[in-house]
Amino acid sequence: MFDNLSEKLQRVFKNLRGEGKLSAENMESALREIRLALLEADVNFRVVKQLIENIKAKAMGEDVLTALSPSQQVIKIVHEELIKILGSHEAKLRFANEPPSVFMIVGLQGSGKTTSAGKLARWLSRNGHRPMLVSVDVYRPAAREQLKVIAKEVGQPIWEGAAEEKLPLDLARSARRECANMGRDVLLVDTAGRLHIDEDLMTELQQLKEQLNPVEILFVADAMTGQDAVKSADEFHKRLGITGIILTKMDGDARGGAALSIRNVTGQPLKFVGVGEKSDAFEPFHPDRAANRILGMGDILSFIEKASEEIDQKKAVEMQRKLIDNEFTLEDFRDQLRQIRKLGPLSGLLDMMPKVGMLKELKDVKVDENEINHVVAIIDSMTPRERDNHMIINGSRRRRIARGSGRSVQEVNQLLKQYAQARKMMKSLSGGFLGRKFGKMKMPAGFPFGNLPGR
Amino acid sequence: MIQTLFGSVEPEPSLLEKLKSGVQKTRAGLVNALEDALQGRKEIDAELLDELESTLISADIGVRTTEEILERIRQRVERHQLADAAELKGMIREQLLEILAASERAPAHVAEPPAVILMVGVNGSGKTTTIGKLAQRLKNEHRSVLLCAADTFRAAAIEQLEVWAERSGAQLVRQGPGSDPSAVVFDAVQAAKARKVDCVIVDTAGRLQTKEHLMAELHKMTRTARKVIPDAPHEVLLVLDATTGQNGLEQARKFTESSGVTGIVLTKLDGTAKGGIVVAIARELNLPIRYVGVGEKVDDLLPFDSETFIESLFEK
Ligand SMILES: Nc1nc2c(ncn2[C@@H]2O[C@H](COP(=O)(O)OP(=O)(O)O)[C@@H](O)[C@H]2O)c(=O)[nH]1
Ligand SMILES: Nc1nc2c(ncn2[C@@H]2O[C@H](COP(=O)(O)OP(=O)(O)O)[C@@H](O)[C@H]2O)c(=O)[nH]1
Ligand SMILES: [Mg+2]
Ligand SMILES: [Mg+2]
Numbered sequence: 038m039f040d041n042l043s044e045k046l047q048r049v050f051k052n053l054r055g056e057g058k059l060s061a062e063n064m065e066s067a068l069r070e071i072r073l074a075l076l077e078a079d080v081n082f083r084v085v086k087q088l089i090e091n092i093k094a095k096a097m098g099e100d101v102l103t104a105l106s107p108s109q110q111v112i113k114i115v116h117e118e119l120i121k122i123l124g125s126h127e128a129k130l131r132f133a134n135e136p137p138s139v140f141m142i143v144g145l146q147g148s149g150k151t152t153s154a155g156k157l158a159r160w161l162s163r164n165g166h167r168p169m170l171v172s173v174d175v176y177r178p179a180a181r182e183q184l185k186v187i188a189k190e191v192g193q194p195i196w197e198g199a200a201e202e203k204l205p206l207d208l209a210r211s212a213r214r215e216c217a218n219m220g221r222d223v224l225l226v227d228t229a230g231r232l233h234i235d236e237d238l239m240t241e242l243q244q245l246k247e248q249l250n251p252v253e254i255l256f257v258a259d260a261m262t263g264q265d266a267v268k269s270a271d272e273f274h275k276r277l278g279i280t281g282i283i284l285t286k287m288d289g290d291a292r293g294g295a296a297l298s299i300r301n302v303t304g305q306p307l308k309f310v311g312v313g314e315k316s317d318a319f320e321p322f323h324p325d326r327a328a329n330r331i332l333g334m335g336d337i338l339s340f341i342e343k344a345s346e347e348i349d350q351k352k353a354v355e356m357q358r359k360l361i362d363n364e365f366t367l368e369d370f371r372d373q374l375r376q377i378r379k380l381g382p383l384s385g386l387l388d389m390m391p392k393v394g395m396l397k398e399l400k401d402v403k404v405d406e407n408e409i410n411h412v413v414a415i416i417d418s419m420t421p422r423e424r425d426n427h428m429i430i431n432g433s434r435r436r437r438i439a440r441g442s443g444r445s446v447q448e449v450n451q452l453l454k455q456y457a458q459a460r461k462m463m464k465s466l467s468g469g470f471l472g473r474k475f476g477k478m479k480m481p482a483g484f485p486f487g488n489l490p491g492r
Numbered sequence: 493m494i495q496t497l498f499g500s501v502e503p504e505p506s507l508l509e510k511l512k513s514g515v516q517k518t519r520a521g522l523v524n525a526l527e528d529a530l531q532g533r534k535e536i537d538a539e540l541l542d543e544l545e546s547t548l549i550s551a552d553i554g555v556r557t558t559e560e561i562l563e564r565i566r567q568r569v570e571r572h573q574l575a576d577a578a579e580l581k582g583m584i585r586e587q588l589l590e591i592l593a594a595s596e597r598a599p600a601h602v603a604e605p606p607a608v609i610l611m612v613g614v615n616g617s618g619k620t621t622t623i624g625k626l627a628q629r630l631k632n633e634h635r636s637v638l639l640c641a642a643d644t645f646r647a648a649a650i651e652q653l654e655v656w657a658e659r660s661g662a663q664l665v666r667q668g669p670g671s672d673p674s675a676v677v678f679d680a681v682q683a684a685k686a687r688k689v690d691c692v693i694v695d696t697a698g699r700l701q702t703k704e705h706l707m708a709e710l711h712k713m714t715r716t717a718r719k720v721i722p723d724a725p726h727e728v729l730l731v732l733d734a735t736t737g738q739n740g741l742e743q744a745r746k747f748t749e750s751s752g753v754t755g756i757v758l759t760k761l762d763g764t765a766k767g768g769i770v771v772a773i774a775r776e777l778n779l780p781i782r783y784v785g786v787g788e789k790v791d792d793l794l795p796f797d798s799e800t801f802i803e804s805l806f807e808k
Contacts, residue, residue: 076555079737082546146760146788147616147733151647176788178655179648186647232763259616263552263737265765286615289700291739314615314646 045070046108059096059107067111068093078292078331081267084122084301091118116328122297123324128281128306131252136222137169139213139249143242143277144257145269146230149285149311151180153257154227155187156311156319157283161223162193169221170195171212173205173245174229184227191316194221205229205241209249226251233272246277254279255308258299260286266295267302274303284327285311288318294331365460368424371416374409411444415452418442427453536569536577544580551768551805552737557775561587585802588771592781592798595774599782600726600754606638606684607691608717608724611757612710612747613731615698618759618785620649622731623693624656625785625793631660635690640680641666642673642713643697653695659790663689673697673709674716681720694725701746710751728753729782734760734767744773758796759785766805 174180188195231238307322418441568574643649665680699706
């Protein structure tokens, strides 16, 4: 959907080489593209205005470097300006000197507070803490039941309050007491969603704050939020003094420009991002990745991190060499497929990939785990010699392989054809960054399982 | 007169009246940003157009649609068809009305009840709540309603719908958490047919439009409903949160592709967000907006009215 900003800038600056300096004239259309990209990413228009001025001031009169292309140079400036707002490092949670540390979780309706409370409980318990949960959402139907289910799922205790405790303040009070009694060191208070203009409910939050004396007030915001993000965040911050932000639903394709807006208007750091509905889909916020994503350059770092956890590096390097030297056999191919399988649900992994720019080929790749199993089965049925040299696989061998693997001859034919094509293509593609690291990850569309429906 | 699945009903308090009646909410008066900008000005100059642009963009209408509107204004100014700043507002309103009117469409006719309405959308947009409110509306029109708890995924989603069924006096068909949503749909549609219920509303789990397997799951639910009632679902409503920015367009696109959306419900308009993305959606996908959500109570759902909606875009 979105054209990559860096591609657009490349077009803009096509004729710039040799002009020497970035100037008002040659920057004008570049700035227009940057503005467009930021607005389409839902960065608030006032923030965009400010950013554009800063970028302009910084770029103007800079020498056009020889090491970087002008577009790369401008991207670098834009990126630096975004990081300036987003913060340059991961922000840590704060804890009280005297436990329990109380964390309040606040935000608009449906932003993901209850889910995030569960995720945070899980995260804390895996990082040396003993959290306890409480829901003071007495308004939304089944909200307390929801947190109860989630608490059970993450295996952390929840305080459900005494039967007569029906008010948020009462529940909060008894939860705090119980937390101390049970020796839990963090109390996570899940509050009801509310509009920032709802006077009564905003007052209720202030009262909760007064009573609980929290060390963290985490504002949960939906990554898909548009221009209004500044208004709600600003009001929550004015009323409560939020201490951090959790950005949810980053597993979709929203660019998440709201992060920039909220950070800018509150000055408070983003601490975590939610990347799925399950309780483990929760990560510390990385400013650098968020900046790339806002610019439409994909969350490639997350992908690389995940891939490098799973993929055997030595093997990857060896594979790369083979690719380049055109020694990539069906045996190697099967190895690669097995490694892909190890990466877990493939759809999730591909979601993290940038759908633009240099990895455009991946856009339409739909990986079917079953399909991988079929391909592996076909290769399993080959003899070592056949795997080593696909050229010897003639008609009768194909029939035998098909029988042995329980697949059709057409499937065997198709695999061999695509393998031959892919070998050629991979050789030409393998110079890229990802290619250098993990040769086979860079599958062109139409690769063995490229045109099959997803799970 | 308001169109519903079954024909017409009486008009009722407008969105604006409803919003105004929310007394404790400090919704900053009905100051008109555009009129502010126009104060004491006669000529349409670059500065005025800039302000206009900001107003439209801050309502989440999106850069492209905004640029298109401004471009037309510029052209008219150049051709001297428009000189007076006071005419400006009328012209913008006209353009927006045109976009919204072009996508208006009456709901499909239901030959034989039950009518099947499928609610879809991303996580937390307000599907379940809207279902509760819609059930109440239908009840008010003396229709019998059956709710189908096909969100078997989210924690306590079934219990939540159960509360709404009680509130609105609707029947409920449910299975246990984690069961196959299509199986619940099958049960519900069959039960509705057997019990001669007027309307089935299917609650589905929230899903981001990028998750293909989940989109396929929706498609399967549709197919299942068709096994019992060949022309089901009669309405597929995409529930969209008014705070949504530009991603809303992609949501509308993908949900339409996978489950044939026939209309939009715009929720949470009681906040300060304007929901302008529906203009871009109407323009690109021709989807009508059916209802707006203006609160969390059972009667906080109103039929969409484009004039009021456009008026509210210009409020501060
Ligand atoms: N895809 C996705 N869904 C999320 C994420 N966080 C929350 N959700 C979903 O968003 C919806 C609303 O979440 P909930 O915690 O009930 O929101 P609350 O009203 O703020 O408490 C639910 O369907 C959640 O499963 C996330 O990071 N990714
Ligand atoms: N203020 C307001 N809140 C709403 C509206 N519609 C839904 N909500 C709230 O949004 C949250 C998510 O709603 P829910 O129906 O559970 O969303 P679902 O995940 O799409 O089913 C709940 O807290 C609802 O009370 C609305 O029109 N206005
Ligand atoms: Mg909640
Ligand atoms: Mg729901």
